[in-house]
Amino acid sequence: MSAPTAQGARTAGALDTVERAAATPEREQPWAELGLKADEYVRVRDILGRRPTGAELAMYSVMWSEHCSYKSSKVHLRTFGEHLTDEMKKSLMVGIGENAGVVDIGQGWAVTFKVESHNHPSFVEPYQGAATGVGGIIRDIMAMGARPIAVMDSLRFGRVDHPDTARVVPGVVSGVGGYGNCIGLPNIGGEVVFDPSYQGNPLVNALCVGALRHEDLHLANARGAGNLVVLFGARTGGDGIGGVSVLASETFEAGGPSKRPAVQVGDPFQEKVLIECCLELFHAGLVEGIQDLGGAGLSCATSELASAGDGGMLIHLDRVPLRDPSLSPEEILMSESQERMMAVVTPANLDAFLAVARKWDVEAAVLGEVTDGDHLVVQWHGETVVDVPPRTVAHEGPVYERPYARPASQDALQADAPSAGRLPRPSGGRELRATVLRMVASPNLCSRAWVTDQYDRYVLGNTTLATPDDAGVVRVDETTGLGVALSLDGNGRFAKLDPRTGAQLALAEAYRNVATAGARPLAVTDCLNFGSPEDPGVMWQFAEAVRGLAEGCEQLGVPVTGGNVSLYNQTGDRGLDSAVLPTPVIGVLGVLDDVSRRTPSGWREAGRNVYLLGTTREELGGSEWAWAEHGHLGGLPPAVDLEHEALLADVLVNCSRDGLVDAAHDLADGGLAQALVESVLRFGVGARVWLDELCERDGVDPFVALFSESAGRAIVAVPREEEVRFTDMCTARGLAHLRIGVTDTGSEGEEAALDVQGLFTVPVAELRTAHEGTLPAHFGA
Amino acid sequence: MGRVVIDVMPKPEILDPQGKAVVGALPRLGFDAFTGVRQGKRFELEVDGEVTPEVLEQARAAASTLLSNPVIEDVVSVRAAEEVPA
Amino acid sequence: MGRVVIDVMPKPEILDPQGKAVVGALPRLGFDAFTGVRQGKRFELEVDGEVTPEVLEQARAAASTLLSNPVIEDVVSVRAAEEVPA
Amino acid sequence: MRIGVVTFPGSLDDGDARRAVRLAGAEPVALWHADADLRGVDAVVLPGGFSYGDYLRCGAIASFAPIMGEVVAGARRGLPVLGICNGFQVLCESHLLPGALVRNDHQKFVCKDQRLRVESTATAWTSAFAAGAEITVPLKNGEGGFVADDETLDRLEGEGRVVFRYLGANPNGSLRGIAGIANERGNVVGLMPHPEHAVEEGYGPGTDGLGLFASVLGAGLAAVGA
């Protein structure tokens, strides 16, 4: 079937060619409407030595948008590189800068993983916004030559009971599920958080991980003059013209000039066949390089491929298969139609390439070739509409040193600590019991099953841990059991109180989650969701968070391999006050040589001793308790001690390797109370727990013991026969450990319960009702 | 008993994966006359009495709020039903 | 360029979860006129030239084989398109 | 014994079905939708997934694939055929099995560990189970509501062709809690839940799903020998 291609929709007279641009220097151009600043437009003219053509203007404006050029964040992101030690580089096969980072996991295997945001599109059209977010990150992974093996999603919404939340949540969740389920990737974890700061600006961050053999690694570049440039996948339509790039860079202002373009609609089926097609092309050695088409579409793919290559590129834009034959060259360059890829193919391989494409019913068109020049030239029916140095489009965009300053309000915020005088605390068994039940039912601590039951976690048959365990664990090699663990975590409240510590706490939590599952943490990806970089307070939050993350990664010896920055997350234009909570979302990847050794979080057997690892301080600033019970956010977040985190992780990994524990669960939001309840509810096995020794050792009261969110802690269930070996190991390594309970299925005729001795008892069924009812009550059973 | 019929179609500029799948399948079954397919929705709403102007007004409002997503779909028609023979 | 419109509806006796969900949601939005809703499909098939009797014949055959499942659906109509104002 | 697993564009659980066949002790044979060739296999599995994106109706476009002509012909000769989830939908669309599968009553995709009762052991795919056995396998679908007219349902019940029934709360609105059915001869079975995701300890809720594949290893050989 041949695609309709543009029939010179623009008459030759109207076409803004390079020749015409040179001849009409004075022509007014809509650079401001396209989002360029005056000085940026001047720079484009300087680079070209003439005014840009309409098509060139389109390319520069999308590629120089915040979303594509990282112009506000670049100077800070360099910090990651500065903190990269030789030790950290060891397992790093590809670092920041490619479509996704690649990590060596041994036995000839590598994995590539990355998290990306699709925040603004998901507010406009929740289902398609979230779906195409998942689709986009999967193509990044495919571009590295990897087979995608799992996805995760980190979601943040406004108040759980706000009417617009009832529109956004079901749409986003079914969009994430709709795309991931249809494409056949297990969803192995993520986050769901509710906070009013995200009301008009939800955060939808999606992660994909892929696996490849070392020899299959491919980098996206256009090398070798005479090699062909092939576009394959879906046809190009008017989707999201100026879409992600403009959408992700500007705020929504009701009544303002509408920059809201047509949304992109995803076709996961097309992407599924595209995956199979790409893998077959890679394995048959039929492509030199491959690049996904995401935000900024062809503008991005052609300029990035050419810029990363060793020559120039000539593209015949009229050969692009179109869904809508009336599209202009500018629109074709900016279209963000989904499910497209671009490959560089030697002429000798073209026929074989096209045969594979045909087998999978994937349309492919040869658009042009790599040239021995140094320009990217785009022609439209033989006339040149773009003639630019590709690096100036793709890699040498503007860089801003935005002013930043610690906000004046930060001191007052930190001074407003949730002391006993400031916020009333429960005391005594009755009040503590009621608090536990309210807390486990609160929006941020209740069961996520309403969300995660809409995601296929089984497809591909390699998932061994997923929701609701601490980390997702998937097998990579079926013969050896080699596999990876992943966790995705963020805490906007902690980051608001102290962005530097908040970023490190998110890192520490993801790192700890991976280790809790028994995996050795190896590498990091991050999605940095912040407000407007034009506000010095927001920029300070950003700079602090990046510094905290970079230093934290160095201390833990895990490199940042890639990620994504999403700015302008705000509702209204009151600077810091209308911004979302600063939300660095951190993904940590770990390795297990044999995933059958992974440690689950739930208790299965009675009679296991429950140990608490780490120590508890009174740390309630930014805690879920302060928020859920009092709507309070103030004080300082918990302290981070990354040396301690590394020690804890080491012990947890050894426990898994040596089979010393049956279950392990990290302590995070909601503290010990939440961790105990989750461990109980997993399989309905209860526990008797005593807090006296803990309170005495750490100098805290039962309330603090249950709800403090001190970092660096986990609970483990130890079989009696391993107890000596386990405690010996902790003692030898100097890790604080304390037996705080024993698992218990309840005596004859009695229901299993969580019994906190001397304080209260809650039967499993009552806990379950409280924990599982909240989201269905808001969003429908 | 009256009936209101509402037709909703994906906007022309929006990708319609369903229609695309159908247009791919038709020629394989020997139906070669068709160059494009779009798949939309048809709602039949029942009312107890007659289809009064007020009912139609409600149907129009429902069509543009609940029954269609204005970001990606157009309401093609809202009308009192007449039986159309197949 | 001609167009054929095909309407397919769930059989009256077959469970229609989508229609049921809509009928439940309507009154919550203040649309109280409707006692029942069924959701079906509307296909628009494009042809290069005119809608000849042969084209219609193909469309009818496609409707009853590929585009509907006779176990659960009825083809309500197959017709050359006329524009219906919204 | 060689068991074919068909891959349609958009099949997702085809690799898992092949793994299940292998773990059950048979040889998996990959079959391609566009080839009208069963490669001499002794049984066929139509796996789960979203063939053709589940667009139009689940399984509808796949039911017209070239390989389906062979599968239908084989099934009529007594070849054991198992349709899992999307495969079940394909079998209904191909009229090898009665009824149809519609959108879940709660309108959402659901993924959960599902308890089932094996209602009939008189099929090629359930002969290895004890009558009335209760098993747990994953369920994951958006359009898993089994519907048929009352007469068909009565006949299925009366002829003992309801093969699997959901235990506990009905997860998708299937009429009479039906999770899987067989044709008259018992060689063709379709079910919505996924036995191929319960074949390996640690990767799913136990190994109850192996029973289906173990069944065909015995029964299938007998049928082929006959």
Ligand SMILES: Nc1ncnc2c1ncn2[C@@H]1O[C@H](COP(=O)(O)OP(=O)(O)O)[C@@H](O)[C@H]1O
């Ligand atoms: N949006 C989501 N998608 C998939 N899994 C999720 C999602 N949100 C939460 N989860 C899973 O639910 C469980 C509980 O979430 P959370 O309390 O944030 O875990 P943790 O504190 O261990 O990171 C985890 O297994 C997490 O991966």
Ligand SMILES: [Mg+2]
């Ligand atoms: Mg967490």
